[in-house]
Amino acid sequence: MGFKTALQGSADATEKRLASLLSEKTGGAEALNEAIAYSALGGGKRLRAYMVREFCELCGRSPECAIDYACAIEMVHAFSLIHDDLPAMDNDDMRRGKPSNHKKFGEATAILAGDSLALDAFGTICGNSLCSPHQNEKAVLVLSKCAGSNGMCAGQQYDLDGEGKKLGIDKLTRLVDLKTGALFSCACLLGCIAASATEEQSIAAEEFGLLTGRAFQITDDLLDIRSTPEVLGKSIGKDIKSEKSTFVSLLGERGAEEFALECIDSAKKCLDSFCESESKKRLLSFCDYILTREK
Amino acid sequence: MGFKTALQGSADATEKRLASLLSEKTGGAEALNEAIAYSALGGGKRLRAYMVREFCELCGRSPECAIDYACAIEMVHAFSLIHDDLPAMDNDDMRRGKPSNHKKFGEATAILAGDSLALDAFGTICGNSLCSPHQNEKAVLVLSKCAGSNGMCAGQQYDLDGEGKKLGIDKLTRLVDLKTGALFSCACLLGCIAASATEEQSIAAEEFGLLTGRAFQITDDLLDIRSTPEVLGKSIGKDIKSEKSTFVSLLGERGAEEFALECIDSAKKCLDSFCESESKKRLLSFCDYILTREK
Numbered sequence: 173m174g175f176k177t178a179l180q181g182s183a184d185a186t187e188k189r190l191a192s193l194l195s196e197k198t199g200g201a202e203a204l205n206e207a208i209a210y211s212a213l214g215g216g217k218r219l220r221a222y223m224v225r226e227f228c229e230l231c232g233r234s235p236e237c238a239i240d241y242a243c244a245i246e247m248v249h250a251f252s253l254i255h256d257d258l259p260a261m262d263n264d265d266m267r268r269g270k271p272s273n274h275k276k277f278g279e280a281t282a283i284l285a286g287d288s289l290a291l292d293a294f295g296t297i298c299g300n301s302l303c304s305p306h307q308n309e310k311a312v313l314v315l316s317k318c319a320g321s322n323g324m325c326a327g328q329q330y331d332l333d334g335e336g337k338k339l340g341i342d343k344l345t346r347l348v349d350l351k352t353g354a355l356f357s358c359a360c361l362l363g364c365i366a367a368s369a370t371e372e373q374s375i376a377a378e379e380f381g382l383l384t385g386r387a388f389q390i391t392d393d394l395l396d397i398r399s400t401p402e403v404l405g406k407s408i409g410k411d412i413k414s415e416k417s418t419f420v421s422l423l424g425e426r427g428a429e430e431f432a433l434e435c436i437d438s439a440k441k442c443l444d445s446f447c448e449s450e451s452k453k454r455l456l457s458f459c460d461y462i463l464t465r466e467k
Numbered sequence: 468m469g470f471k472t473a474l475q476g477s478a479d480a481t482e483k484r485l486a487s488l489l490s491e492k493t494g495g496a497e498a499l500n501e502a503i504a505y506s507a508l509g510g511g512k513r514l515r516a517y518m519v520r521e522f523c524e525l526c527g528r529s530p531e532c533a534i535d536y537a538c539a540i541e542m543v544h545a546f547s548l549i550h551d552d553l554p555a556m557d558n559d560d561m562r563r564g565k566p567s568n569h570k571k572f573g574e575a576t577a578i579l580a581g582d583s584l585a586l587d588a589f590g591t592i593c594g595n596s597l598c599s600p601h602q603n604e605k606a607v608l609v610l611s612k613c614a615g616s617n618g619m620c621a622g623q624q625y626d627l628d629g630e631g632k633k634l635g636i637d638k639l640t641r642l643v644d645l646k647t648g649a650l651f652s653c654a655c656l657l658g659c660i661a662a663s664a665t666e667e668q669s670i671a672a673e674e675f676g677l678l679t680g681r682a683f684q685i686t687d688d689l690l691d692i693r694s695t696p697e698v699l700g701k702s703i704g705k706d707i708k709s710e711k712s713t714f715v716s717l718l719g720e721r722g723a724e725e726f727a728l729e730c731i732d733s734a735k736k737c738l739d740s741f742c743e744s745e746s747k748k749r750l751l752s753f754c755d756y757i758l759t760r761e762k
Contacts (some may be wrong), residue, residue, distance in 0.1 A: 197616050199621065200616045200617045200618075200621035200624070201621045201625050201628065203624055204616060205616065248586075255579075260574035261578065279555035281627065283555060283556065283578070284550075284627075286582075287620050288620040288621075290582060290586055291610075291614045291616070292616050293611075294610075295608050295611030296611075297607070298604045298611070304600075305599075305600040305604040308600075309593045309600040312589050312593040312603075313593045313594060315586075315589075316588075316589045316591075316593070320492075320587040321492050321499060321503055321584075321586070322493075322494040325495070325579050325586065326494065326495035326496045326583075329495070329496035329499040329576065332575050332579075
């Protein structure tokens with residue numbers, strides 16, 4: 173199976189499992205459940221879920237064993253998008269071609285929908301009977317660390333701090349590594365945990381996630397000035413409007429492209445220590461996809 | 468040791484351990500760390516932490532073994548207060564006698580501080596080496612369920628839905644059981660998990676939490692009309708202003724007092740099946756305290 177087929181298959185499996193997990197939550201408030209489903213279901217590329225599943229397979233276990241970890245990280249990703257879009261944060265009205273959560277459900281419910289997804293994600297990990305309590309405990313530690321005050325949330329705070337300021341490339345890289353890279357790394361690590369990978373494999377996986385996350389963000393910066401709202405499903409030109417430093421504003425388009433290519437070359441090298449397999453071939457294609465994606 | 472001494476000792480131990488846990492998080496953004504510490508440290512009654520620790524002792528293990536669970540639930544409680552105070556939610560400017568988090572740090576950072584505390588709480592549970600991976604896994608499941616889309620967050624959504632409407636006593640009780648009771652129950656259950664309590668003990672503990680949570684909320688409603696901002700450290704008369712149904716608006720002051728007393732009588736009965744101990748005596752005093760507290 174090639175990369176594109178695997179990515180689509182992974183997205184479908186994740187979507188199906190997520191829908192099933194959410195449908196079990198029937199005790200709550202209707203408006204809240206609707207707002208949660210609106211953002212957690214119905215698409216997205218599910219790249220993080222793919223990485224969880226593919227690293228599980230790369231390390232020798234069926235990706236189905238990591239399906240709940242894949243769902244958990246997509247829940248955390250969905251939560252972060254809902255909160256990022258809020259008026260007090262990036263104030264975005266559109267997401268994936270439709271009104272953002274707070275535009276559809278109001279700010280208060282959007283905040284609660286994000287909160288719920290963040291909180292439910294950890295229960296999803298610990299409800300996973302295909303992994304041991306020890307694996308689930310490790311998975312919670314990794315997700316908490318990568319998403320919390322020393323991970324993604326710190327990246328978002330640096331992003332706020334940096335508005336209207338010119339950051340150096342070092343500070344911007346630190347920001348991006350936290351805001352985007354931490355969750356990419358987390359995805360790879362969750363796959364490793366589900367497969368009981370070695371320490372060496374886990375270190376390589378974490379680095380792979382950080383580098384592909386960095387390249388992903390550079391591509392995002394390029395798409396923000398090159399693409400259209402119709403193709404991206406969200407507003408464009410935001411970075412210029414909010415006077416945020418980006419890899420493009422600091423390095424120029426050509427320099428940003430070169431930096432992304434460097435990150436991807438290094439990411440590919442992280443896979444050197446893994447045995448040859450279909451899974452490894454697909455992860456190499458995933459690297460190219462990160463560079464060439466159009467949305 | 469009497470109840471008041473135990474409560475103060477528990478609060479001190481929790482505060483100290485929380486400060487230590489937060490100080491380990493030095494990789495993040497300074498403004499965010501400051502906002503987190505502002506709300507997570509510096510007081511509060513720490514009732515939930517007390518319940519975790521006291522139920523651990525009641526079920527036969529030293530409360531120190533449950534200290535990280537106690538910190539985790541206080542982190543989730545602090546997160547919920549930060550988000551509840553936001554302009555889009557209850558729009559409260561004061562909390563514990565000082566400006567609420569968003570008044571001090573701005574809305575965006577307040578949202579992130581709440582998010583961080585929610586996410587970090589689960590890492591705190593799983594970093595607890597005094598309990599087994601199996602215990603930590605159970606603790607995550609319970610906290611996630613009680614706080615997430617079928618627990619506290621659902622209660623907050625019902626609260627929003629109910630503004631300007633007259634709820635029946637059944638609907639108000641469901642709201643309060645989710646908004647307040649779920650986390651009280653969670654606290655008692657976390658103590659049981661840390662002490663490897665029996666199934667029967669855990670069921671009684673959960674019920675005890677729900678009933679004391681309900682009584683706590685009734686007292687809150689009464690204090691909202693009887694106390695002063697100086698004593699409470701937050702604004703009063705909010706319920707009337709936001710046209711929310713409360714136990715007082717539905718049952719009158721006298722009726723609300725009677726209902727709280729009924730809840731506390733039932734809560735005390737939940738302790739019948741536990742052996743006589745200092746811990747049990749203190750929990751009976753805790754019940755009386757819930758009824759008579761002045762802030």
